[in-house]
Amino acid sequence: MDIRSFMDSHYHHFNAGELTRCTRSLIEFSDSGGKLVIALAGALSTAQIGRSLAPAILAGRVHSISCTGANLEEDLFLLIAGDEFETVQDWRSQSGMDDHALNLRGMNRVTDVCIPEEEAIRRVESMILEIWKEQPRLPHEHIYELLDRIDLGPRSEHSWLLAAKRMQIPLLVPGWEDSTLGNLFAAACIRGDVTSDMVRSGVEYMIDFADWYKSQTEPVGFLQIGGGIAGDFPICVVPMLNQDLGEQVSLWSWYAQISESSTSYGGYSGAPPNEKISWGKIGIDTPRFVIESDATIVLPLILTCLLESN
Numbered sequence: 001m002d003i004r005s006f007m008d009s010h011y012h013h014f015n016a017g018e019l020t021r022c023t024r025s026l027i028e029f030s031d032s033g034g035k036l037v038i039a040l041a042g043a044l045s046t047a048q049i050g051r052s053l054a055p056a057i058l059a060g061r062v063h064s065i066s067c068t069g070a071n072l073e074e075d076l077f078l079l080i081a082g083d084e085f086e087t088v089q090d091w092r093s094q095s096g097m098d099d100h101a102l103n104l105r106g107m108n109r110v111t112d113v114c115i116p117e118e119e120a121i122r123r124v125e126s127m128i129l130e131i132w133k134e135q136p137r138l139p140h141e142h143i144y145e146l147l148d149r150i151d152l153g154p155r156s157e158h159s160w161l162l163a164a165k166r167m168q169i170p171l172l173v174p175g176w177e178d179s180t181l182g183n184l185f186a187a188a189c190i191r192g193d194v195t196s197d198m199v200r201s202g203v204e205y206m207i208d209f210a211d212w213y214k215s216q217t218e219p220v221g222f223l224q225i226g227g228g229i230a231g232d233f234p235i236c237v238v239p240m241l242n243q244d245l246g247e248q249v250s251l252w253s254w255y256a257q258i259s260e261s262s263t264s265y266g267g268y269s270g271a272p273p274n275e276k277i278s279w280g281k282i283g284i285d286t287p288r289f290v291i292e293s294d295a296t297i298v299l300p301l302i303l304t305c306l307l308e309s310n
Contacts, residue, residue, distance in 0.1 A: 002308050003301060003304045003305055003308060004023065004027075004305040004308055004309070007019065007020045007023065007301065007305070008020060015291055015292055015293045018289055018290065018291050019291050019293070019298055019301065019302070021289065022256050022289035022291060022302070023301070023302050023305045025254070025256075025287050025289065026221070026223070026254065026256065026302065026306065027305060027306060027309045029219070029221050029253070029254045029287070030061055030221075030306060030309075031309065032219075033218045033219075034218055034219045034220070034221050034253060034254060035063040035064075035216055035218055035219070035220045035221065036061065036062050036063055036064075036220075036221050036222075036223060036254075037063065037064040037065070037066065037220060037221070037222050037223070037234060038053075038062055038064070038065050038066070038223045038225065039065075039066045039067070039222070039223070039224045039225060039226075039230045039231035039234060039235075040065060040066070040067040040068065040071045040225050040226075040230055041067075041068055041071075041224075041225055041226030041227060041228045041229075041230040041231060042068075042071075042225065042226045042295060043070065043071070043074065043110045043111065044071055044225060044295065044296065044299070045067075045070070045071045045072075045073075045074035045075040045078060045160070046074045046077075046078065046110045046113055046115065047113075047296045048078065048158065049160065049296070049299060049300070050075060050078070050158045050159050050160040050161075050163075051158045051300070052299065052300040052303040052304055052307075053160040053163070053299075053303060054157065054158055054159060054160045054162070054163035055163075055303075055307055056303040056306055056307060057160060057163040057164055057167055057169065058163050058166065058167065059306075059307055059310050060167070061303075061306045061307070061310075062169065063169055063170075063220075064169050064170040064171070064172070064209075064212065064234075065160070065164060065169065065170075065171055065172070066171075066172040066173075066174065066230050066231070066233060066234040067171070067172070067173060067230050068173070068175065068178070068179065068228070068229065068230050069139065069173055069175065069176040069177070069178055069179025069180075069181065069182050070178075070179050070180070071230070072139065072140055072143060072161070072171075072173050072176070072179070072181075073124070073143070073179055073180055073181045074110075074115070075159055075160055075161040076124060076143055076146075076147075076161060077115055077120035077121065077124065078120075078155065078158075078159075079152065079153070079155050079156065079159045079161070079162070080119075080120065080123065080124070080150065080153070081115075081116055081119040081120035081123065082153075082155050084116045084119040084120065085113055085114060085115060085116065085120075086107060086113070086114040086116075087112060087113055087114075088109060088112050088113070088114060089112070091109075091111055091112040094109070102114060106118055108121075121180055121184075124146070124181070125181075125184050127146055127149070127150065128142060128143075128146055128181070128184075129188060129193060129194075131145050131146055132185060132188065132193075132194045132198050132199070133193070133194055133198065135198070136197055136198050136199070136200050137198075137199070137200060138171075138173070138199075138200045138204065138205060138208075139173045139176040139181075139199055139200075140161075140171040140173055142199070143161065144165050147161070147162065147165065170208065170209060170212050172205045172206075172209055172233065172234055173202075173205065174202045174205060174206075174229045174230065174233035174234075175202065175229045175233075176199070176202070185199060202233070205233075206233070206237065206240070209234060209237050210237050210240065210241055213237050213238070213241070213249060214241065214247070214249055219250065219253030219254065220250070220252060220253055221252065221253055221254030221255065222234075222235055222252045222254065222255050222256075222282075223255075223256050223257075223258075223302075224255070224256070224257040224258070224259075225257075225258050225259075225295045225299060226258070226259055226261075226295060227259055227261055231257075235252065235276070235281050236281070238250075238251055238252060238280065238281050239279055239280040239281055242280060243280060251280070251281065251282050251283045251286060252281055252282045252286060253286060254286065254287050254288075255273055255276070255282050255286055255287070255288045255289070256288065256289040256290070256291070257273065257289070257290050257291070258291045258293065258295045258298050258299060259290070259291075259292065259295070260292060260293065260294060260295075272290060273286075273288040273289075273290060274288075
């Protein structure tokens, strides 16, 4: 039984039912020519979301990605140092002293997996500093330049970043400064190694994304994973174009959010989709879904169903 058939047979109610309805709707939207923007918050790259996201990108089912700086760099860290990552089996019982011991060993914990400081972060720092010095680029363009200069190992097929580069889909990394590489870049600026204008800004991302959105001739949908800036930033392109520039572009034509954040009026990451209607982001007739569940479980199911329908 394929994944979609399994879901159709067993997932009928509550969040499971919402997942089935959302997936069925997204497949119909995609099969009819709709374009899909995915927003990645959290630590999905370290959770190896590339195993399902990279094939979906290469299959032409994902047309743009907005992500946090952490998700951008952590796909790279996994790509070049994945064999040095460590798993923490009993992570719920991890004590402060246990984490202190990891710190002393140079292991940075993300829930149940540790990113090695020397093999991943410091190795990237040693390579990207010279790239930062060359010319101003957007954050992901610096990473792309680095990827062109290193030997890529067997994890390449699971890298969503490499898939995005290959397919030349638009990437947005708003608030990139809030990342490990962002901290390293700030430190380099303070030392005088580079100047701050060598990394182009989020405003330039928005300008480029506005051009892309206006150029689309098919409906554009939005799949938001988690909350925060990765989702908030790109979805605002529509009210910006319509309300601030006085243009007439279509609202987002399909919307879904996967989040464990409880609906909280005033807590934007947990805001329900209906609020987005009031802001001119989606319309009253826009298909919209909220799945309150773990994205590391739900998103691979959705992406796999999209691939099965190819």
